[in-house]
Amino acid sequence: MAVISGKPIQNTFLAQYCQGNWQSNTKNPSLLFALGIRSTQPLQGWKLAWTDMSAMQSHILPTTGINLRKRTSFMCNAAQGTSTVSSFEKVDFFKLQNGSDIRGVAVAGVEGEPVNLTEAVAEAIAAGFAAWLLERKEPNESRRLRISIGHDSRISAQKLQDAISHGLVGAGLDVIQYGLASTPAMFNSTLTEDESYFCPVDGSIMITASHLPYNRNGFKFFTNAGGLGKADIKNILERSANIYEKFSDASMKESIQASKETVNKVDYMAIYTSDLVAAVRKAAGNKEKPLEGFHIVVDAGNGAGGFFAGKVLEPLGAITTGSQFLDPDGFFPNHIPNPEDKVAMKAITKAVLENKADLGIIFDTDVDRSAAVDSNGQEFNRNRLIALMSAIVLEEHPGTTIVTDSVTSDGLTTFIEKKLGGKHHRFKRGYKNVIDEAIRLNSIGEESHLAIETSGHGALKENHWLDDGAYLMVKLLNKLASAKASGSSSGSKVLTDLVEGLEEPAVAVELRLKIDQNHSDLKGGSFRDYGEAVLKHLENRVNSDTNLKKAPINYEGVRVSGYGGWFLLRLSLHDPVLPLNIEAPTNEDAVKLGLAVLAAVKEFFALDTSALDKFVQQS
Numbered sequence: 001m002a003v004i005s006g007k008p009i010q011n012t013f014l015a016q017y018c019q020g021n022w023q024s025n026t027k028n029p030s031l032l033f034a035l036g037i038r039s040t041q042p043l044q045g046w047k048l049a050w051t052d053m054s055a056m057q058s059h060i061l062p063t064t065g066i067n068l069r070k071r072t073s074f075m076c077n078a079a080q081g082t083s084t085v086s087s088f089e090k091v092d093f094f095k096l097q098n099g100s101d102i103r104g105v106a107v108a109g110v111e112g113e114p115v116n117l118t119e120a121v122a123e124a125i126a127a128g129f130a131a132w133l134l135e136r137k138e139p140n141e142s143r144r145l146r147i148s149i150g151h152d153s154r155i156s157a158q159k160l161q162d163a164i165s166h167g168l169v170g171a172g173l174d175v176i177q178y179g180l181a182s183t184p185a186m187f188n189s190t191l192t193e194d195e196s197y198f199c200p201v202d203g204s205i206m207i208t209a210s211h212l213p214y215n216r217n218g219f220k221f222f223t224n225a226g227g228l229g230k231a232d233i234k235n236i237l238e239r240s241a242n243i244y245e246k247f248s249d250a251s252m253k254e255s256i257q258a259s260k261e262t263v264n265k266v267d268y269m270a271i272y273t274s275d276l277v278a279a280v281r282k283a284a285g286n287k288e289k290p291l292e293g294f295h296i297v298v299d300a301g302n303g304a305g306g307f308f309a310g311k312v313l314e315p316l317g318a319i320t321t322g323s324q325f326l327d328p329d330g331f332f333p334n335h336i337p338n339p340e341d342k343v344a345m346k347a348i349t350k351a352v353l354e355n356k357a358d359l360g361i362i363f364d365t366d367v368d369r370s371a372a373v374d375s376n377g378q379e380f381n382r383n384r385l386i387a388l389m390s391a392i393v394l395e396e397h398p399g400t401t402i403v404t405d406s407v408t409s410d411g412l413t414t415f416i417e418k419k420l421g422g423k424h425h426r427f428k429r430g431y432k433n434v435i436d437e438a439i440r441l442n443s444i445g446e447e448s449h450l451a452i453e454t455s456g457h458g459a460l461k462e463n464h465w466l467d468d469g470a471y472l473m474v475k476l477l478n479k480l481a482s483a484k485a486s487g488s489s490s491g492s493k494v495l496t497d498l499v500e501g502l503e504e505p506a507v508a509v510e511l512r513l514k515i516d517q518n519h520s521d522l523k524g525g526s527f528r529d530y531g532e533a534v535l536k537h538l539e540n541r542v543n544s545d546t547n548l549k550k551a552p553i554n555y556e557g558v559r560v561s562g563y564g565g566w567f568l569l570r571l572s573l574h575d576p577v578l579p580l581n582i583e584a585p586t587n588e589d590a591v592k593l594g595l596a597v598l599a600a601v602k603e604f605f606a607l608d609t610s611a612l613d614k615f616v617q618q619s
């Protein structure tokens, strides 16, 4: 065993890391030590395949063997040990479900986090997806069903891509690998009509774990009807568990062999990015370089979003110097690629101010979420991003309904309804929930054009309800370009002006209260039942407190107004946690709201209220 950051790391990981076509941009000296590399110099050019793909002569590469084990090894003197996790170890497939995604640990080396997303598991999941799809979609006579696969910058991407390809090919499907890609591009590939790129594909898989740490990975699945939901994922996992049980070394070898002959690679991101460029040009009256004169910096957090600077902004005429962390690096050495993360937002704000840029744009790892920063360093994030997008969408579709998640502010409702003349439908947390709700509203005759979360997920009706952080930013670019063309404004002032009048609370916090699932107070019940009991008790207390008023319409948890602010206590979508959001005009008022919650939950002994205790004491 070698050592990474003081923790044991197994040779499997080192071997994979060294064999793949990866570059270490990492500044992590202990990793380099673990890899047996004494100087960072030889690692130059050891880079994840973004540039490789874009440098393709033709957009289609010849059929390739995809077994990375055959590739040249780079400077690495770590022994290629065998995995300590047997490929066929017993695996609880259902533990891999995370709402409508699959998430697991794909890289060994972090204490207490054993690998449960092995290559064999990934192969079984791919075969499960294939079986699920084949039941819903008949291959036509001329061709087999085809699936696109893309991945973000994670270090386990290549091995999982190979494993998934084996599973799909073994199930009789064709595979087209896109390499480094964004989640929205993968959905888009189910809609694109271009046979020379093997599009539209019948299904698509994105390998990503969004902003989670480097050792995790996961999958998102798409068909042309959108992202698969919870029930579909459960169904796929049931099938996968059965398939996995029947795996043998011989069957796995066969699928590896078959993959060598049937896997294609295409540079699909070229189509996706040129569509984004075309959308901005069209909105600007078919001007070739509508962003000429704008200086826009991008922060991709070393995820998959680096393309936005060179492949979208620059062709549109923008200057992008000062953009940062565009190179993929699955160790995310600079900051967590997550617009909800304070450090990440600080980093892009600093870049905007230092470069005197007009706008800053930041993406999460797989580019389904984004946020922006204006030239004064003011963030368009959370409620402000929703307000900005609502202003843009409501100009185009007066009166439309904006569907948001549950933790949006009261000030946002007032802004959307009083200032913009729209309707705010505050629904549940979860991007799939808000998108599905907007689609449902349209189907019953209530027009809605935007579904958006405070997390930075957002989808527009005009863009097939595709949850796309890059497309959200395209809408901002359109606004910049049209304001410039009409001479009304240059720089990001046009955007800042659009959110003028949005009331923002002085205090806004989210505290996450954990439920100890092993606590005797659960009396053998589930954490969900326990959480529901906490919420019921809180609701009863609120009903008898004259300072507090329950929100008349609410779809999730207990939302209450009082002391000039509000709080929402709800169950997390995924974790044994009750997130508590509080917004108030002063610290004192926020504490009063916090104390009201604390009084109601204090006798639930399995609930860890330490974050709330600290909040009410400190403020």
Ligand SMILES: O=P(O)(O)OC[C@H]1O[C@H](O)[C@H](O)[C@@H](O)[C@@H]1O
Pocket: 405, 429, 430, 431, 432, 453, 455, 457, 571, 572, 573, 574, 575, 579
């Ligand atoms: O319920 P929580 O634990 O706060 O998590 C809720 C969040 O989970 C994931 O990150 C989803 O991608 C988001 O759409 C959702 O809002």
